[in-house]
Amino acid sequence: MSQAKFVAGIHIPANHPNDPNGKVTSFCTAFILSKTEIITNAHCVYDAPYVYVVAGTKVVSDANQKIKIKVEKENFVYHPYYSHLIFGAFDIAKITLKTPLEFSDTVGSIELVDKNYKLNNPSEVVTAYGYGVLKNIGPSILRRCDANYISDVERANTFKSSQTLYFTTGEATNDGAILTPGDSGGPVVSKTNSKIVGITMGINGTTGGRGAFLPITLFLDFIRDPKSVKPIPPPLTPNEAKFIAEITAPEKFLTAYKEDFADADEDTQLQFDAIIFSKTEILTCAHGVLGAPYVYVTVNKLSRNATKLKVTEDQIEIHEKYSLSGLPFDIAKITFKEPLEFNDNVGSIDLVDKDYKMNDPSEMVTVYSDVVLDGTMRTRRYDTKYLDGAKCKPKLGAVFDANHLMCYTLDESMGAPATFGGPMISKKNNKLVGMTLIRYSGKPIIFQPIAPLLDWIRKPKNHPFRKNILGNDLNVASISHFVRRVICDQTKVFAISQSSTTICE
Known part of the structure; x- marks a missing residue:
């Protein structure tokens, strides 16, 4: 234990989600960051009413432990992006002890690597520690295993891609096992600097026993101050998103994507959002429908009772000033032949007036968009503010036309729009003021103001100046x-x- 005094164990009580039969106390591993701070996997504490933290022990499953501290649910916090339904994503938790540990020869702490530490050197050796149970029987005994990183190329060919997973491989040193049940939450330590580089998450039994761990560099802000990580806004209910529709278009025909998807077949679909503003009319981005002989429009998209309608090109109208060489006037209107049936989950949003001014950086607006952050796509909404056009231009360059477009920023830790065509709604009057067009990584997000286009949106299809x-x-x-x-x-x-x-x- 003097060699691994920073390793702690977690006792999870019966009735924990990991034990649906509610009969067996399960175990996890953790590491000691300070006398009052313990780090482990989120899945080890998720939904548990309390856990016990044990330290200074070689066998975590012993009933009689010298150091065994009960920690109530309110004293541990898991990452706000964590989902117990998705393996690996943001699987980290911090436990705070009300009674500090007494450090000794067998109980102590360990340092974390810096934020700029790189985990891409396959030749570097790391050591994983854990209270794994061999062959699913016997006591949970502390063991360690030396391993190497898998190269990015090999990892991409072996495992599903993930922003938060890295994998290790190496020769087992304990009875032929690398990682076993109970190792979850254990520290992965660099042999180069003796600091924590990761947290063990699990094992992929189909790939020769290779283990998965979270790189600690991605979670330093959370570890230091969990409150500094803003939670992801919850997914919207069908009623809250009743004015949002979804467009599915065949990539093969889309003019804006012909070069990118030259080999696509008709079944390859591109999805994006649209906005319902009447029973027969919706708005979306021109570049997502231009050239398509047909698209599908899904209303009530968040419900199991979603309705999918086929729309042909004669029902799609592109703004006459739109050009693929720029973003201004990137708007299209789809007209249904049969009116939609409005209900609690399908409805419209009012458009702003023509004299609405969008030049107040202090005004709050709400953006709706599909976002991928917790491993799955969810429709969410975010409050944000307009940016002054003078600030957008230097950051976006020639692509930004301040005469016809505007922009906003989002806290990217909360995600950013993964689809275009989504609505922007004023919090002042609850009316549609804009539509998201495009985003570039690390730059403001461009949107199309609605007020300057009202004449075009509202004029009938057979208007004389057509x-x-x-x-x-x-x-x-x-x-x-x-x-x-x-x-x-x-x-x-x-x-x-x-x-x-x-x-x-």
Whole structure:
């Protein structure tokens, strides 16, 4: 124990979620960060009414322990992004002891690596400690195992990708086992600097007994101050998202993605959001429907009773000023042939007035979007503020047109929009003020203001100024990334191009 005095054990009482039959006390491993701070896996304490922390022992399953401290539920906290349904994601918890441990030759603490520590050197050796049970029988005895990191290439070929998982492999030193039940939550220590580099999470039995652990560098802020990590807003209920629809479009046909998905088949679908503003009309991004002969619109998307409607290209209208070479006017309107049936989970959102001004950085707005952060995609909402256009331009560069677009930022620890076409709603009047267009990693998120486009949104499809100068229907086609707009009428062609005149067939 003098060699592993920083290792602690966790006794989890019966009726814990890991023991659905409620008969057996289970065990986990932990490590001692200070006299009052213990770190372990979240799944070891999740939903437990209390746990016992034991220290200075080689056999954690012994009934009579010299150091055994009961810790009530309110004194341990797991990462706010943790989900017991998803293996590995944010699986870390901190236990705070009201009564400090007494350090001795067999009880002590260990330091953490710095935030800039790199875990990508396959030649570096680490040591995993844990109170694993061999062959699922016998006592939970403290053991250790030396291992190496798996290279990024091998890890990508062997395991599902994850932002929070790294894997180790190595020769077992204890009866042929690397990791066994009870090792969860144990420390992974660098042999180079004798500091904690990770927390053991589990074992993948299908890959030769390779173990999984969380890199500690991702969780230093949480360990130092759990309250500093803001919780993810909870998923929305169907009623709260009743004005949000989902668009599914075949990537094969989408003009904006033809280069990216040149080999895609018709079954490969791109998903994004849309906004219901009447029983027959919804708004979405132009680049997500341009070129599609059809799309599917799903309403009541968060409910088991979701309704999926097929919409053909004659029901899709792209703003005549939209161009693939830029983001302004990136808006489309879809008109249903049959009106939607509104209910508690399907409804509309009002549009702001034309004179609504979006230049007050202090005004709060709510953004709705699908977000992937806890391992699954959820529709959530976030409160944020507008950014001054002068601050957006330097950060976004030429892609940002301050005359037609605006931007906002989000705390990226809470996630960021994973889909476009989602609504932005004013907290002042609860009306639609914008639609998310695109985001670039680490930069403000661009959105399309609604107020300047109200005339276009509200005008009927057969409005006079939808006719070209020859009196025929306007036919707008996006020929390439360089052609801005092509207007065709039998033998006459009007083209605005950066390179050359384009002939329409």
